[in-house]
Amino acid sequence: MAAAAPAAAQSPAPTATQGENLVTVGLRVNGERTRLETDPRATLLDTLRERLRLTGTKKGCDRGQCGACTVRVDGRRVLSCLTLAASVDGAEITTIEGLADSEKLHPMQQAFIDHDGFQCGFRTSGQIMSAVALVQEGRAGSDEEIRENMSGNICRCSAYPFIVDAVKDARAVMS
Template identity: 70%
Template sequence: MNSDDNAGPGGPEVSRRNFLGSGLAAAAVTPLLATAATAASAAPAPASGSDGLVTVGLKVNGSPVTMRVDPRATLLDTLRERLELTGTKKGCDRGQCGACTVHVDGRRVLSCLTLAAATDERAVTTIEGLAKGDRLHPMQQSFIELDGLQCGFCTPGQIMSAVAMVGEGRASSDDEIRERMSGNICRCSAYPFIVAAIRDAQKVMR
């Protein structure tokens, strides 16, 4: 008699052949079940078209905009390349310098880390949208009058971040301003003038 077929007094024993067979079956089935569960929970939304693009409708500086975008396109690239709003600067493109700061529904965000598709039905404000006609925003005016810039590359992001910070009510002291603005890098080191400009504009914005 084959040892694999031996049975003990309490019933059939688990043979090496049966054990290996059941183990291999479980090993084959488990990944399939996991894959199916993952696919079910992470199923993407239906594509808007066969080209793989999605339709995004938003307000940019108060004007409604509807466009087809690549789901992977960042808000930064969309603003600069599709809408030609080049005031928003591409610095590090890694969310480390703050040069690309814009407002989404009034809150400051790094547009290089924000997908354009994520702004569907939301309001986006860039540096171009702060002024009212020929009248500059108080923060823009203060940056000019108090020399809150040198080369100017980081200035749009600095101003957008400063406007949102004051609106949040989080600029009660110079130390707090420096802390809340620490995500905006000025490689020219105009920080004392930036703080002074923010303090000056804050008086008018309140």
């Protein structure tokens, strides 16, 4: 029988309370400036979802493997579950909520609808954010290139051929 671990090893890690060990972070999220105090260990994902109430960005694996949490930071794809909010102080953040222009969907959002590229829907926001970025990066030239550059956004629901078609259609509109 294994010996019990000491009590100190079993207690949870301390968390910062209001006003204790916090950092001030300034962000521009979906075009709106915001400043907030946060725990320096808080992820961008948790900050977006819990502090700013932008719940379109999903928490999937919480290990950076599935891509559900993909957002754009200063125009590049970022896994928000692996990014500390404090590390993007001053950055421009775009989430799925920031893609549409009022009532008009972003071309990639519309293409995902038109091609039924939703899979289960849970990881769709991360896939759309990644797809927008790869088109803007010029990495959507061929079916193979699209598949390769979308490989960080995985799901077991297997709508991948529809997603490739959606990216190609949106690419034509976005160019």
